[in-house]
Amino acid sequence: MNRREFLMSSACACLAxxxxxxxxxxxxxxxxxxxxxxRCGTPLPTPAEKIQARRVVTALRANRVNFRGKxxxxxxxxxxxxxxxxxxxxRQIKAQMALLNRAYAPASLEFKVADxxxxxxxxxxxxxxxxxxxxxxxxxxxxxxxxxxxxYTAEPAGGLLGYATFPWWYRETPQLDGVVIHxxxxxxxxxxxxxxxxxxxxxxxxxxxxxHWCGLYxxxxxxxxxxxxxxxxxxxEENAASGCPLNQRSNCPGETRFxxxxxxxxxxxxxxxKHFTPVQYQRIKDMVGYYRYQLNPLTQxxxxxxxxxxxxx
Amino acid sequence: xxxxxxxxxxxxxxxxxxxxxxLKHLGGCDIVALAAKNxxxxxxxxxxxxxREATEAALASGGSDPRALSARxxxxxxxxxxxxxxxAAYQDYLAGDSxxxxxxxxxxxxxxxxxxxxxxxSEPAAQALGAIVQAARTQIDNIERSARFRSNRDKTLFAAQxxxxxxxxxxxxxxxxxxxxxxxxxxxxxxxxxxxxxT
Numbered sequence: 001m002n003r004r005e006f007l008m009s010s011a012c013a014c015l016a017x018x019x020x021x022x023x024x025x026x027x028x029x030x031x032x033x034x035x036x037x038x039r040c041g042t043p044l045p046t047p048a049e050k051i052q053a054r055r056v057v058t059a060l061r062a063n064r065v066n067f068r069g070k071x072x073x074x075x076x077x078x079x080x081x082x083x084x085x086x087x088x089x090x091r092q093i094k095a096q097m098a099l100l101n102r103a104y105a106p107a108s109l110e111f112k113v114a115d116x117x118x119x120x121x122x123x124x125x126x127x128x129x130x131x132x133x134x135x136x137x138x139x140x141x142x143x144x145x146x147x148x149x150x151x152y153t154a155e156p157a158g159g160l161l162g163y164a165t166f167p168w169w170y171r172e173t174p175q176l177d178g179v180v181i182h183x184x185x186x187x188x189x190x191x192x193x194x195x196x197x198x199x200x201x202x203x204x205x206x207x208x209x210x211x212h213w214c215g216l217y218x219x220x221x222x223x224x225x226x227x228x229x230x231x232x233x234x235x236x237e238e239n240a241a242s243g244c245p246l247n248q249r250s251n252c253p254g255e256t257r258f259x260x261x262x263x264x265x266x267x268x269x270x271x272x273x274k275h276f277t278p279v280q281y282q283r284i285k286d287m288v289g290y291y292r293y294q295l296n297p298l299t300q301x302x303x304x305x306x307x308x309x310x311x312x313x
Numbered sequence: 314x315x316x317x318x319x320x321x322x323x324x325x326x327x328x329x330x331x332x333x334x335x336l337k338h339l340g341g342c343d344i345v346a347l348a349a350k351n352x353x354x355x356x357x358x359x360x361x362x363x364x365r366e367a368t369e370a371a372l373a374s375g376g377s378d379p380r381a382l383s384a385r386x387x388x389x390x391x392x393x394x395x396x397x398x399x400x401a402a403y404q405d406y407l408a409g410d411s412x413x414x415x416x417x418x419x420x421x422x423x424x425x426x427x428x429x430x431x432x433x434x435s436e437p438a439a440q441a442l443g444a445i446v447q448a449a450r451t452q453i454d455n456i457e458r459s460a461r462f463r464s465n466r467d468k469t470l471f472a473a474q475x476x477x478x479x480x481x482x483x484x485x486x487x488x489x490x491x492x493x494x495x496x497x498x499x500x501x502x503x504x505x506x507x508x509x510x511x512t
Binding site for chain 1: 335336380452455456458459460461462463464465466467468470471
């Protein structure tokens with residue numbers, strides 16, 4: 001079954017009753033209200049993933065699941081370089097980790113370096129997503145993708161600063177799981193390796209891509225069309241921002257808020273990116289807790305989560 | 314430990330057998346533009362026939378990996394354009410204002426055109442065409458949703474590679490009279506090559 005077929009079949013799965021005892025990692029306010037068994041309609045072929053993610057959130061809320069407690073995520077850095085180009089000193093990795101930890105602390109995620117490996121390989125260094133080079137690189141280097149975050153630094157072509165895998169892709173392609181970021185996007189670089197000006201060198205690409213890895217969409221996902229990025233407290237945004245057009249853009253009909261250009265999930269310059277919203281943090285907790293449950297022993301052991309999973313997948 | 318290493322090595326080998334750059338080709342948009350009745354470049358009917366045959370042969374070359382199949386289709390597209398490569402009219406087209414790329418695919422329009430194209434194809438080739446079109450759409454959709462680009466312009470140019478590949482693959486199988494009616498806009502929204510930053 002390919003990814004698409006998987007998603008289609010997942011989208012057609014119906015919610016079933018799911019009750020169980022509360023795991024230590026969850027808070028459950030009252031007894032869970034049993035879900036009604038619903039009958040499947042014909043699923044829309046797209047965007048099946050969004051539908052499925054929404055089902056997950058609905059099921060978690062219906063079962064009063066709230067992920068609490070810290071999840072510590074081991075991070076495996078794979079530094080792909082071409083001679084000196086792409087080589088990253090420890091100072092930059094530490095600065096990047098500090099930034100990730102600051103950005104994700106409100107979601108109770110903590111990142112810890114587990115591994116840093118250097119690999120000299122020109123083809124991997126200049127790869128593009130979806131090519132053999134990406135697959136080859138990740139098959140050769142990716143490690144413990146269920147229980148850690150693999151970060152590859154390289155110089156992807158085509159104006160790409162980075163790309164990531166969504167948590168719901170893990171089941172079908174676990175070996176491809178992880179985040180790829182441009183080596184010149186990490187903070188505290190001693191020398192510029194890329195064309196100047198380069199307003200993407202403060203480490204926000206990793207924050208952005210890890211956001212995808214945790215299940216967040218771009219703030220401009222879907223443009224002005226509901227449900228946008230599936231996060232209620234980010235304004236609808238017609239298209240990606242560039243630079244830092246703070247309090248300047250709001251092109252969607254009926255949208256009274258300005259575009260969320262300071263959000264980590266937009267395309268603004270690094271210096272402009274400042275925050276996630278509370279609902280984004282909630283979504284991160286939900287998506288990581290549900291799809292990346294193996295990161296945390298408590299979510300891994302939870303019978304309630306297992307029941308919810310079996311009911312909607 | 315050893316069996317795990319062998320398994321990983323096997324996986325790596327099985328994945329590395331395919332093409333390096335599959336499912337995308339910016340020049341595909343030129344092929345669609347050159348098919349139009351008011352094409353800026355005269356293309357002989359024989360070249361169109363060669364293109365169709367080469368694309369069909371690529372699709373029929375076997376294997377179920379859409380990426381490997383698509384690499385052969387891209388080669389057929391490149392061969393077609395290479396045959397025009399020296400043409401001053403083609404170079405003028407590339408440098409001029411009429412050169413356009415697809416910036417957004419109209420999914421339902423593509424489905425209709427794909428159905429039209431496959432209606433005159435052998436079943437295996439039709440299935441293969443459907444598979445590579447779907448694979449390209451899925452691929453760029455996934456990339457667009459999970460990537461950060463330096464700018465919208467970079468994103469547009471990146472996505473155009475996939476959209477143009479799709480359009481040219483479909484156009485290969487439209488009958489000549491129908492092909493002449495088709496414009497790039499029939500596949501979706503377009504952007505000028507200059508605005509997209511095509512070099």
